Amino acid sequence: MNITLDNVVKTFDTFRAVRGVSLDIGSGELVALLGPSGSGKTTILRMVAGLEYADGGQIRFGAEDATDIPVRERGVGFVFQHYALFPHMTVGENIAFGMKVSKRKRSRQDIAARVADLLRLVRLEGLTERYPAQISGGQRQRVALARALAVDPKVLLLDEPFGALDANVRRELRRWLREIHDELGITTLFVTHDQEEALDLADRVVILKDGRIEQSGTPEEVCRAPLNAFVMRFLGDTNRFTATVSGEVAAIGNARVAAPGIADGPADAYARPGDLGFSTEGQGVAATITRVLDRPDGRRLIAVTDTGEQVELDVAPDTPVSAGARGVVTLARAHVFPAE
Numbered sequence: 075m076n077i078t079l080d081n082v083v084k085t086f087d088t089f090r091a092v093r094g095v096s097l098d099i100g101s102g103e104l105v106a107l108l109g110p111s112g113s114g115k116t117t118i119l120r121m122v123a124g125l126e127y128a129d130g131g132q133i134r135f136g137a138e139d140a141t142d143i144p145v146r147e148r149g150v151g152f153v154f155q156h157y158a159l160f161p162h163m164t165v166g167e168n169i170a171f172g173m174k175v176s177k178r179k180r181s182r183q184d185i186a187a188r189v190a191d192l193l194r195l196v197r198l199e200g201l202t203e204r205y206p207a208q209i210s211g212g213q214r215q216r217v218a219l220a221r222a223l224a225v226d227p228k229v230l231l232l233d234e235p236f237g238a239l240d241a242n243v244r245r246e247l248r249r250w251l252r253e254i255h256d257e258l259g260i261t262t263l264f265v266t267h268d269q270e271e272a273l274d275l276a277d278r279v280v281i282l283k284d285g286r287i288e289q290s291g292t293p294e295e296v297c298r299a300p301l302n303a304f305v306m307r308f309l310g311d312t313n314r315f316t317a318t319v320s321g322e323v324a325a326i327g328n329a330r331v332a333a334p335g336i337a338d339g340p341a342d343a344y345a346r347p348g349d350l351g352f353s354t355e356g357q358g359v360a361a362t363i364t365r366v367l368d369r370p371d372g373r374r375l376i377a378v379t380d381t382g383e384q385v386e387l388d389v390a391p392d393t394p395v396s397a398g399a400r401g402v403v404t405l406a407r408a409h410v411f412p413a414e
């Protein structure tokens with residue numbers, strides 16, 4: 075089922091939470107809505123679900139205007155951040171619940187067989203008789219997904235489903251969710267404010283700010299070709315350098331970086347810690363190392379440039395450098411935007 079949002083607007087009292095969002099979600103695609111708190115992600119998801127009405131624009135399921143489709147008939151499965159399992163029902167009963175109340179009647183054996191299939195799918199065989207309080211948070215979210223899948227949804231809506239879990243469990247669950255998605259191919263819209271989660275999981279990432287789409291693209295596109303400084307900053311650690319553009323080339327210290335499409339004049343150049351290096355000579359920005367941080371995967375240097383900018387750069391773990399060292403911060407890559 076493909077879903078289209080066409081210039082969708084949502085206002086709460088006088089507050090415009092969603093300001094003209096247009097988006098095509100292809101059939102079988104896994105799209106992540108990514109943005110800071112309050113950017114409108116949940117509101118968009120709730121409108122797709124039919125729990126909230128758009129007050130401008132249109133949402134279509136296939137070719138059909140979604141407002142003409144009652145919520146129960148949208149074929150939407152949900153999973154939310156806070157485990158919405160029924161505490162007084164076992165895992166098996168939770169998964170079976172939707173099937174029991176569905177208009178589509180199934181026999182008791184059919185339901186039991188489907189519950190067993192779903193438990194296998196979410197790798198929780200053997201836990202059927204447990205109650206939600208007797209399983210871990212990660213397991214509860216798997217049960218919530220099994221319950222959402224039980225009624226064969228055409229669309230899956232996930233609102234920060236792993237938000238309350240610790241980092242390792244989250245990472246494991248997102249790989250698992252991606253495998254399930256690849257197996258079932260259900261059109262999925264996933265809300266998160268976690269960049270890594272969105273980039274790891276989604277076919278396409280839609281980055282929102284203040285109710286508007288800042289950029290939509292594959293993880294590669296948004297990482298390698300951010301459209302603006304907000305996207306660059308929001309996607310991860312970044313350093314800002316003052317630059318001057320002339321003829322689509324930015325001067326940063328005595329380094330030169332391509333600045334396609336940027337007008338002559340003051341600009342900001344952004345670079346990730348991994349795009350920077352530190353050497354005793356070369357083209358770049360003169361700086362002093364102020365701290366050396368050792369981490370399992372390498373060394374991070376904190377430096378202050380001679381123009382007063384604090385920057386962070388990642389170098390190999392065995393790089394011989396210590397606080398107080400003078401040298402040049404070199405730039406292998408930078409994205410240049412007009413000065414803010």
Ligand SMILES: Nc1ncnc2c1ncn2[C@@H]1O[C@H](COP(=O)(O)OP(=O)(O)OP(=O)(O)O)[C@@H](O)[C@H]1O
Nearest residue numbers: 086089091109110111112113114115116117118267
């Ligand atoms: N029922 C409501 N009444 C009034 N304002 C609301 C309502 N629901 C959401 N808002 C406002 O709309 C804006 C967008 O909210 P929304 O929950 O969609 O953001 P979000 O990006 O999902 O944020 P979070 O990551 O914090 O969940 C927020 O400023 C919020 O306060």
